[in-house]
Amino acid sequence: MKTIEHQSIKIPVGDKELQGILTIPVDAKGLVIFSHGSGSSHLSPRNQSVSNKLNDHDFATLLFDLLTPEEDQIYSNRFDIRMLSERLITATEWAHNQEPLKDLPIGYFGASTGAASALNAAGALRSHIKAVVSRGGRPDLADAQLIKNVSASVLLLVGGWDRQVIPLNQVAFRLLPNSAKLEIIPGATHLFEEPGKLEQVTETSIRWFQNYLTP
Numbered sequence: 001m002k003t004i005e006h007q008s009i010k011i012p013v014g015d016k017e018l019q020g021i022l023t024i025p026v027d028a029k030g031l032v033i034f035s036h037g038s039g040s041s042h043l044s045p046r047n048q049s050v051s052n053k054l055n056d057h058d059f060a061t062l063l064f065d066l067l068t069p070e071e072d073q074i075y076s077n078r079f080d081i082r083m084l085s086e087r088l089i090t091a092t093e094w095a096h097n098q099e100p101l102k103d104l105p106i107g108y109f110g111a112s113t114g115a116a117s118a119l120n121a122a123g124a125l126r127s128h129i130k131a132v133v134s135r136g137g138r139p140d141l142a143d144a145q146l147i148k149n150v151s152a153s154v155l156l157l158v159g160g161w162d163r164q165v166i167p168l169n170q171v172a173f174r175l176l177p178n179s180a181k182l183e184i185i186p187g188a189t190h191l192f193e194e195p196g197k198l199e200q201v202t203e204t205s206i207r208w209f210q211n212y213l214t215p
Contacts, residue, residue, distance in 0.1 A: 003026070003135070004023060004025050004055055005023070005024045005025075006021060006022075006023050006027075006074050007021070007022045007024075008020075008021060009022045009062075009064070011064055011091050012094070013087060013090050013091065015126075016071075017068070017088065018064050018066065018067075018091065019065050020063055020064025020065060020091075021063050022062050022095075022098075022190075023051065023055050023060060023061045023062075024060040024100055024101070025055055025058050025059070025060060026060055027058050028059065028060040028100075028101075028104060029058050029059065030059050030060070030104050030105045030106070030107060030108050030130075030209060030213040031059070031060050031061070031062065031095060031101055031104040031105070031106050031107070032051075032054055032060070032062070032108070032209060032213070033059050033061075033062045033088070033091060033092060033095065033106065033107070033108055034047050034051065034061065034062065034109050034110075034111075034113070034114070035066065035084070035110040035114035035117045035118045035121075036062045036063075036066070036112070036114045036117070037112025037114045037137075037138075038110055044111075046049055046062075046111070046191070046198060047063055047109070047111065047190075048200065049200075049202065050109065050135075050142075050201075050205060051063055053202045053206060054205075054206060057210070058202060059208075059209060059213075060100075062091065062095055062106060064091055064188070066084045066087045067084075067087075070147070073154060077119035078113070078172050081113065081116045081117060081120065081141050081143075082120075082143075084117040085116075085117045085120035085121050085124070085143075087117075088117050088118065088120075088121040088196065089121045089125065090146050091105070092106060092121060092128070092129075093148045096128075105130045105213050106128060106130065106141075106213075107129065107130055107132060107133070107152070107209055107212075108121065108122060108129060108131075108132045108133070109133050109135070109205065110133070110137050111134075111135045111136060111137060112136060112137060112138060113137075113141060114137070115134035115137025115138055115139045115142075115156075116139055116140075116141035116142040118132050118134065118137075118141050118144065119132065119134075119142040119147055119150060119154070119172070120139075121146075122129075122145045122147060122150045122151075122152045122154075122195065123142075123145075123146030123147055123148070123149040123150045124149070125150050126149060126150075127151050129150075129151075129152045129186070130152055130153070130212060130213050131149060131152050131153050131154075131155075131208060131209055131212040131213040132152045132153070132155070133154075133155045133157065133205045133209070134154070134156045134157060134169075135156075135157050135192070135201055136157070136191060136192065137156065137158075137165075137169070138165070138168060138173045139168070139169060139173075140168040140169070142172065145213050147172060147175045147176060148175055149175060150177060151177065153180070153184065153214075154180040154181070155180045155181050155204070155205070155208045156169045156172070156180070156181070156183065157183055158171055158182070158183075158185065159172065159188030159192055159197070160184050160185060160186040160187055160188055161187065161191050162188070162189055162190045165190060166184065169182055179212075181204045185195060185197060185201060185204075187202060188200075188201075200215060205208050
């Protein structure tokens with residue numbers, strides 16, 4: 001059985017702390033940082049399911065809250081993409097300074113509005129971010145200029161029945177570099193709750209990180 005270390009962590013942001021879980025397989029070959037959507041947290045069952053599968057494939061994962069519990073009570077904070085992007089950048093810099101993680105290539109897994117934060121952070125950090133996966137995301141909410149600066153390989157996954165979000169992903173896709181891909185998952189709605197669809201998303205995401213995140 002593989003050795004996997006789980007740590008409850010706190011990431012300092014000014015005078016605040018963001019709670020999270022850092023998981024490091026013994027032979028980790030990359031780090032995937034999660035950026036969840038509005039109203040979600042690092043305890044999201046869907047993100048934890050994806051994280052566990054990534055751990056099984058030797059990827060370290062960091063799931064953390066983009067907002068403190070007090071901040072999350074203010075509804076508008078959940079859609080403050082600029083602030084959430086800055087938080088993700090801070091968490092990325094924190095992770096890079098941790099001894100077990102400092103030499104690992106970094107990727108993002110963004111869901112819902114968290115996909116916009118992931119693309120903003122990838123555009124700001126440029127070559128430091130190697131791969132991004134968006135699951136049912138709103139990449140159209142990202143800053144148009146930052147999207148153009150993204151050098152990471154980006155995969156946009158959208159449910160085939162998520163008809164309102166598909167055109168929004170198409171808008172963002174046209175701004176991304178040539179290494180980007182938009183993939184429609186047939187028979188899936190926004191949260192991929194249909195039987196087997198979340199597993200399909202997970203497997204596709206793992207292949208993407210294996211292809212573009214690992215050295």
